[in-house]
Amino acid sequence: MIETTTYPGSTGRTLSKQVILEVRQLTKRFPIGNALKLRQVHALTDATFTISRGEVVALVGESGSGKSTTARLITRLIEPTRGEILLHGQNVLKTEPRGASLKYRRTIQMIFQDPYGSLNPARTIGFHVERPIKIHQRSSHAEQAVHELLASVGLNPAEEFAKKYPYQLSGGQRQRVAVARALAVEPELILADEPISMLDVSIRMGVLNLIEQLKEERGIGFLYITHDLASARYIGDRTIVLYAGHMVECAESTELMEQPAHPYTKLLLSAVPNPESGLSTKTVQARGEIPSLIDPPPGCPFAPRCPRVMDICRQTMPTATNLTEQHWVRCHLVGSGPSQQ
């Protein structure tokens, strides 16, 4: 599926982009409580977005906002309550109803947050990277392929690294192993769930730069999940802001950071440490934390904290309004809520 889009903002270039994955109205509710009192956690509501070849989409939100749920739904580790997942235009929930096929899993790979927990301590690095190759029968020369993969993520000399065990590696090196393992099946899309948050500060940029390089050299699409807006801007072509399971704003990353439209995006941006201004110069506009996701009241989820809340915000969820072609926001303050004057 090829579609041509003109990006707004600085470039204005016409890029032809090939959509790898599209999700529509993806929703997940977790049942809690008992038979007498059924309650549901609304973890993710109506997530809709696309990821194209060679594009990094950053998904930003606080803890509990549904970021990881989104990744788990796409990998089909959990099944959505409703919605569609389209891989190259095909609704995989229809074609593969009983779980992801090998082919699907080969196309979409995942990197987890904790490089200390995602590798088996009793197995060598070579084993970890070789396994997907064997399972997916990607190469008859598995050992050579392993060495090439390790070298491609910067683990040199690869022969030596292949023989090592996870405990002999630093956090950054382990995360590179996780990347190599994901690359082993030549995926089109990699879901990276907070890949740098557990790493030492000085080696984080190395992993981010590796993602950028893979995007550019191999055209791999990434869903980069993070709570750190600055890294989303650094690596993400587009950024989606998630709040309490709802996508509230989406735009090209630089535009989002420079011209945030949603009050929540503004709040997030104002809370990022800024060495030049000092703490006391700007007071936080909204207090409180993400509301309970258990059977939430109708209306905008941000209404209880919003400094510019209106009556309508507590009653109806605003619809998405396009500010520019690539920048949309879900807020009654902008655009056309149902009963906007």
Add this chain to the structure above:
Amino acid sequence: MSIETSEFVNPRRTADGKEPLLDINTLYVEYLTRRGPAKAVNNVSFSIQPGEVFGLAGESGCGKSTIAHTILRVLKPPAVITGGQILFDGEDVLKMNDRQLEDFRWRKVSMVFQSAMNSLNPVITVGEQVTDVILRHNKVSKKDAYDRAAELLKIVGIEPERLKSFPHQMSGGMRQRVVIAIALALNPAMMIMDEPTTALDVVVQKDILQQIQQLKETMGFSILFITHDVSLMVEFSDYMAIMYAGEIVEKAASKEIFTNPIHPYTQGLLSSFPSLTGKKRKLTGIPGSPPDLVNPPTGCKFHPRCTRCTHKETEVAPQLTEVLPGHWVAVHAGMPLPTGNDRIGQSSVAKR
């Protein structure tokens, strides 16, 4: 191990003769491992003035938390203090006996631990945990302690009714506020905060830090603030020291470190944080990984990762020296100091 007095450097920042509240001199701490001693804290000296926020920044394993635990004397084996002196208000903390320590801990220096969200007991109410510390250190009635607890909760922005709540009924941010309330309970002169907001969301983090700053201004305590997030530290602290592999490599006023970082490691740390504004530029971070503290590199411990090193062969470690007024750096003489475009750190951190 005894420390020779000739090595005794005490780079105090202030020249005006003010007595520091906390004064750490040539502190050495080792962890005795099976492979040999790991030098977790190596010749560290700094002092904190009353009412000041002093930041210790560095990556995991650089010795920041070990210093915090040493000040409170809560280090456990295999850690041993092998040298140095910690003076708090003129008293030698390392020579205190148990009874003196009891009076020192919490009443003079309290601490907010790294996993503050998990440092509350899940099976007793918040109220009992706040009153516990008050009753332990004061001869007051339960009723008075409870009233004081309610007052403390109000100070940190929680309704006093929540004293009846259990920790699991509170959000992460509220639990953190409770922990801070407990740390404030005895009006300490200094609070040690070890990564107090690392587990919190960025909005809650800002909210809590602003509140701490307000409390600091009204109550007048000092803070030793420990974090790996240098941009947060620059924003929050007055003075800061950058640690690498158990040693302080640079020490100055926070704004000075931000605008004029000299040590290549400091520059690397500052260039490890992408910016929210300004032109996008490639950030490199620091190549390699932190050293093994049992067998650290000879000479400057940073040299295997350093791109500007001119003394790779030297076995001598550079000493912390005052290169600009109040700005101390441990680099070899002759190392090219950054000028203009070299200031990687300065140009790559958020500018507004």
